[in-house]
Amino acid sequence: MEIGHLHKALGGYPLFQGMAIDEISSLLDGHRFRNVRHHQHLYQAGEPADSFAIVLVGAFKLVRSTPKGEDTIVYFATPGEVIGGLLMQKSGGAYPISAVALGPSTALTIPKSTFVNAWQKNIQIQSKLMSTLYSRMCVLQDDKVGSKQSLQQRVAMLLLSLLDKRPDCGPNRIPIPLTRQEIADTVGASVESVIRCMSELSQQGFIQTEEKQIEILRTDKIAEILKA
């Protein structure tokens, strides 16, 4: 990717909106492009946290491993979002979670030193970072509120929330390739239960999946499930 293209792309994201080219440049000091293949790691939990990243293409799941070897997906990061930004203020330390690509993805990694030297001193970017954090926090809170609901409702909620993420795969198509296992890891259920749940939704003609791409045929019906 060209530097010119890069700036254009970044300027379109809320994080950098309204910033001058050279201001953005100073925030990217020492950046590197990382192309990551499907299901490969961008960051591994436990590695020393010496950089953070901005998603450019594709998506990443942020995964926490449980003691028992199971995984829990805590967040899906899509283009324009920051991964690991919160860690940069801590001295030393390791990534607490892993970042794994979903589909071929690319990210812009930025060294910790740039965060300390540029990001931390830039009021504007700090504010923006805070507001992205705020929305991520809200998502987590919504999850917590929803955790009492039935599996079907939790799945429906997930589908709708993923649909809101930059719809660039055609209308009502979730822009992230997901296995049933990953859905289960997200909503906190077993694979089999998720399969049963989604089979039912398919039979009713509400959704349709092919090649790990999920298409929502009846957004209204899915939304209706939530209200029940």
Add this chain to the structure above:
Amino acid sequence: MEIGHLHKALGGYPLFQGMAIDEISSLLDGHRFRNVRHHQHLYQAGEPADSFAIVLVGAFKLVRSTPKGEDTIVYFATPGEVIGGLLMQKSGGAYPISAVALGPSTALTIPKSTFVNAWQKNIQIQSKLMSTLYSRMCVLQDDKVGSKQSLQQRVAMLLLSLLDKRPDCGPNRIPIPLTRQEIADTVGASVESVIRCMSELSQQGFIQTEEKQIEILRTDKIAEILKA
């Protein structure tokens, strides 16, 4: 409370640590003390968000109401913590959650204008705010990871995490008065189930409750439950 005392108290919190008196003063412009009785609201969800608060005494539960009239507790804020700070960057808007006192509590409310004029321009406080947010985020993520575990494990996890909050009620005593309902609202279970769970812990001699004060007699045993 005296202004002198106030500064001393605030200076002890991580948020203001290492700041000069007059720097702290500028951050408190327009502050008001709010004494709130047990189970009274500091903020109501839906009210216009024109101030944020720092907890000084007692504790507050941050509550989200579900459509069905049930409550979910998303966080416990104890002395030194900020309530509603994230909201202040958004223009307009209302509180998305309610803040309710647990036991007689007092908070320092600070008008939104002070946030915009002082907090948002102060790099140091922004960094500190971010790192408190980071830890709050981690708590929420841990919750999500733990949501697959058994009820007993979730309760044990809650008890231990509350124990970490400024132990000023004697050793191994949770410094917040909690009803079983509130515990249920936190771990996402029914009251009855929580009662059964805690009765069992009592019978085994691991915990003891009197007057809504929970004392943990066998921290080791409680921690053991988590590892199972």
Add this chain to the structure above:
DNA sequence: CGTGCAGTTGACGACACTCAACCCTGGTGG
């Protein structure tokens, strides 16, 4: 004295987890 809240206990039922088996696909190596 009635009312409301917090705590408690029991019976019953449902939703979801576990375990097991099976199909299909694509890739790899003999």
Add this chain to the structure above:
DNA sequence: CCACCAGGGTTGAGTGTCGTCAACTGCACG
């Protein structure tokens, strides 16, 4: 060419945890 395997998806049977409903206690309050 075929055998083998791994990963993803699917289905069924059995089990168990937890939610729901109902009833009852003790206590504080007006």
